[in-house]
Amino acid sequence: MRLALALLAVPLAVGRAQAPVDSALAAFVARARAGTEALRDPEAARAAGYRPVGPDFPGMGRHWIHTALILRSTPDPAQPPVLEFAELNGTPTLVGVAYAVLVTGDSPPASLPVPAKAWHFHQGTVDEESFLRNHAGAGHPTGPGPRLAVVHAWIWLDNPAGLFATDNWALPYARLGLSVPLHVSRAAARALALAAGGGGRLYLEALLHAVGQPSAEEMKTMVAVVSRHQAMARAQAQNVQQLEACWSALWNEVKTGVRPEVWKRLEPLR
Numbered sequence: 694m695r696l697a698l699a700l701l702a703v704p705l706a707v708g709r710a711q712a713p714v715d716s717a718l719a720a721f722v723a724r725a726r727a728g729t730e731a732l733r734d735p736e737a738a739r740a741a742g743y744r745p746v747g748p749d750f751p752g753m754g755r756h757w758i759h760t761a762l763i764l765r766s767t768p769d770p771a772q773p774p775v776l777e778f779a780e781l782n783g784t785p786t787l788v789g790v791a792y793a794v795l796v797t798g799d800s801p802p803a804s805l806p807v808p809a810k811a812w813h814f815h816q817g818t819v820d821e822e823s824f825l826r827n828h829a830g831a832g833h834p835t836g837p838g839p840r841l842a843v844v845h846a847w848i849w850l851d852n853p854a855g856l857f858a859t860d861n862w863a864l865p866y867a868r869l870g871l872s873v874p875l876h877v878s879r880a881a882a883r884a885l886a887l888a889a890g891g892g893g894r895l896y897l898e899a900l901l902h903a904v905g906q907p908s909a910e911e912m913k914t915m916v917a918v919v920s921r922h923q924a925m926a927r928a929q930a931q932n933v934q935q936l937e938a939c940w941s942a943l944w945n946e947v948k949t950g951v952r953p954e955v956w957k958r959l960e961p962l963r
Contacts, residue, residue: 717806718856721770725790725848728771733787733849735778743776751886751893752860753845754779754788767804768792777845780890782870788850789861793841801842811857815841853877865889874933881936884943887919888926894919905959907951914950918943 732738735757743757750756754777762774773790780786793815794802801812845859852861853873862882866873868889874881886893901907901915922943929935944963948956 715806721806722846722848722856724770725773725846728769729773729776729787729790729848732776735785738776738778738787745778748896748899749779749892750860751883751889751896752862752864753777754864756791763793764795766795768794770805773846775843779864779868780892781867786849788864788867789845789847789852791843791845793843796840796842801844805844807844807846807857811855811859812842812844813859815843865893869930871930878933878937880940881933884922884926884936884940885930887923888930894923900962901947901959904962905951905955907955911951911955915947918946918950922946 732741732743738757741759742761743759745755745757747756757776757778759772759774759776762768762772765774768774770792774793775791776787777789777791778785779788781788792805794804796802796814801807801809844857845861847856847858847861850861850867851863852858853863853876854861860879862877862879863873865882865885865888866877869885871885887897897919898916901919902912905911905915907915922939925939925942926936929939947959951959
């Protein structure tokens with residue numbers, strides 16, 4: 694249950710992601726879509742036993758967890774233990790799913806037709822892993838003992854980085870109803886996530902606080918920096934280069950506003 698709680702804590706086509714060419718993957722996606730078609734309404738998902746947990750990740754949406762499904766030894770593509778909803782143009786929308794398998798070593802499970810490199814791992818308590826390190830690039834669990842192998846599948850919103858990529862940086866564009874560039878810039882998309890509403894700002898502020906461990910005065914400075922760059926991102930939402938510059942400038946200002954030891958902890962997030 695401790696491991697289960699660790700997970701509880703983390704113009705593209707919306708409504709149908711591109712079908713993979715590989716037959717095994719195509720069958721997996723078809724089964725996953727068929728099994729979740731009726732769950733695309735949040736109320737239907739709730740009635741089926743799923744519950745929203747944790748924050749709305751800028752590049753993933755919010756995790757809805759079905760605790761009875763989360764620790765199956767062999768996951769069923771049609772019954773993912775995690776649904777990922779995001780608010781697109783004001784409407785909660787199912788954009789992807791995730792599967793979790795309990796493992797004891799470093800090898801990901803082979804029970805799904807998923808590349809080994811697509812899996813990532815969760816280990817620890819809710820406070821340790823609710824949404825930060827694994828999903829923000831700040832480190833991965835290295836301790837002994839069992840952990841959850843997790844893989845995301847973007848079956849309802851095309852992901853330029855691939856079907857099984859952890860983050861879908863088309864999501865900030867979809868949230869605002871914007872067309873997605875042919876090549877999505879991660880930096881531009883992360884800046885755009887700030888423009889998509891209060892959730893993006895609050896998520897980044899929480900990330901800075903939890904990972905950086907700043908003083909109250911440093912946190913106050915960073916909140917002001919984030920707020921300023923949120924306004925800039927909103928004004929530049931259609932300009933990829935300006936969004937990239939906005940994201941770079943945000944981190945440069947954060948660096949100058951905190952102690953070196955705080956920046957050392959924050960730098961992997963930039």
